[in-house]
Amino acid sequence: MAATGTHRRAGMASASIAYAVSLLSLLLSPPLLAQSYPNPLNNTATVTAPTDVADPTPGNNSATDTNALALQAQLSVTKSLLSATPVAAGGAVQYRIQVSNAGPSVASAVAVVDSVSPLLANVSWTCQPGTGASACAQASGTGNAINVQVNVAVGDSVVLLVNGTAPTSTPATVPANSVSLVLPTGTTDPTPGDNSATTPAVPVQANALIANNDTFATAISSATGGNTPTVLANDTLNGAPVNGATLIIALQNAPAGFTINSAGVITVPYCSRLTRCPNGPSSTAR
Numbered sequence: 270m271a272a273t274g275t276h277r278r279a280g281m282a283s284a285s286i287a288y289a290v291s292l293l294s295l296l297l298s299p300p301l302l303a304q305s306y307p308n309p310l311n312n313t314a315t316v317t318a319p320t321d322v323a324d325p326t327p328g329n330n331s332a333t334d335t336n337a338l339a340l341q342a343q344l345s346v347t348k349s350l351l352s353a354t355p356v357a358a359g360g361a362v363q364y365r366i367q368v369s370n371a372g373p374s375v376a377s378a379v380a381v382v383d384s385v386s387p388l389l390a391n392v393s394w395t396c397q398p399g400t401g402a403s404a405c406a407q408a409s410g411t412g413n414a415i416n417v418q419v420n421v422a423v424g425d426s427v428v429l430l431v432n433g434t435a436p437t438s439t440p441a442t443v444p445a446n447s448v449s450l451v452l453p454t455g456t457t458d459p460t461p462g463d464n465s466a467t468t469p470a471v472p473v474q475a476n477a478l479i480a481n482n483d484t485f486a487t488a489i490s491s492a493t494g495g496n497t498p499t500v501l502a503n504d505t506l507n508g509a510p511v512n513g514a515t516l517i518i519a520l521q522n523a524p525a526g527f528t529i530n531s532a533g534v535i536t537v538p539y540c541s542r543l544t545r546c547p548n549g550p551s552s553t554a555r
């Protein structure tokens with residue numbers, strides 16, 4: 270008898286544990302990647318005759334209704350330009366892509382596809398889910414061909430930031446750029462029209478060069494010739510010191526024989542009686 274009581278208590282204990290587990294499973298969020306309901310959803314009804322009733326055709330006492338469960342998610346995507354337009358040559362371009370899900374189903378393995386213009390260099394991107402209920406297959410990446418899969422929970426969103434560098438020379442225009450969502454097989458979107466978005470073209474503007482006149486404290490005699498200090502020292506390009514190596518530098522209306530190099534240094538030629546002076550006879554070259 271004592272053993273029977275022990276078995277009963279053990280049975281009650283296992284029932285309590287099972288109840289606690291089922292309660293816990295109700296409290297926990299469902300897993301993001303695996304929707305655990307059976308598909309198709311089947312429901313079977315069975316009739317069983319009493320023991321004193323004989324059923325001559327027992328094979329039709331059970332019937333099953335089958336319903337395929339379909340995922341439907343009203344996904345949408347927006348794309349905006351966060352950086353300035355026009356963009357300065359060689360300047361930064363940044364796009365923001367937001368994928369949202371208005372439900373009713375969780376959207377899993379949705380591909381975010383964006384072919385960034387090849388005019389943009391050094392393209393990199395990050396992917397950030399709005400909450401822990403959503404996810405990105407990759408947190409970041411590089412390259413102009415963006416194709417990253419995301420899971421978007423109902424009422425949540427995922428944001429991608431795309432960074433690139435504008436062309437360094439002009440004229441140039443970064444063309445309009447689109448992003449599209451590709452839904453996995455088995456998921457439908459009742460409003461597919463908002464599953465792509467486009468930003469307008471971004472003109473590339475030449476950098477602002479500010480060139481100031483130069484005066485030299487020491488004259489250079491044509492009897493000796495010589496070099497001036499750089500004429501670029503007091504000039505700026507986009508507010509930064511000029512790097513002559515990135516520019517085309519030329520003298521205008523200069524006497525023959527005068528030259529300028531990429532460092533902005535002007536060379537005054539030596540002039541003697543034996544050489545033809547830039548400004549006439551060699552009277553100054555004694």
Ligand SMILES: [Ca+2]
Binds near residue numbers: 342344345460
């Ligand atoms: Ca949609």
Ligand SMILES: [Ca+2]
Binds near residue numbers: 481482502504
């Ligand atoms: Ca200057």
